[in-house]
Amino acid sequence: MRLNQKFFNRNTVLVAQELLGKILVRKIPSTSLGQAAKIIRARIMETEAYCGMKDLACHASKGLTERTKVMFGPAGYSYVYMIYGMYYCLNIVTEREGNPSAVLIRALDCENCNGPGKLCQELKIDKKLNDADITKSNLLWIENGEIKIKKSQIKKGKRIGVDYAGKWKDKLWRFYL
DNA sequence: GATAAGATGTTA
């Protein structure tokens, strides 16, 4: 079953943990004539929570801009941005409209998906998939996993690469299996 | 294992 708006319209740290073990589904349309479309399904293994304007590690802390505006909208939308000039990162917007937060998908359990930049490469996720309603899209969505994840299976750590974020850099908002 | 550098373009 596909996860709905209600699932994402909640506390970001909670959603980040509950996304572990869920199935990310990506339908890649055919690129050339006669070539079949491809569907990739993979378990989410690692996430990070980025919580609103106060969180200095969250892009939305810089205010509403062309880049961050998706996060200010309703939950359940994709936020895709370019990082370091070479990679894309995939996030899902959480919380109610006006509370700009998102969960970064850092790793899946498939080949070449052990990092936020790599999994976007593997799943052919780029800026075109920014601002997509993943509760309705037929290109990208998330489904319930078969397996129920127990709280004891979830490991926590500091978020990666956010040393500039002052007191927010030490928050244990990275979750992984 | 830890650390450093380089590739690269968007962002404010």
Place this chain on the structure above:
DNA sequence: AACATCTTATCA
């Protein structure tokens, strides 16, 4: 100028 990354190289 800094950056929510990854790969390769060079240490220990």
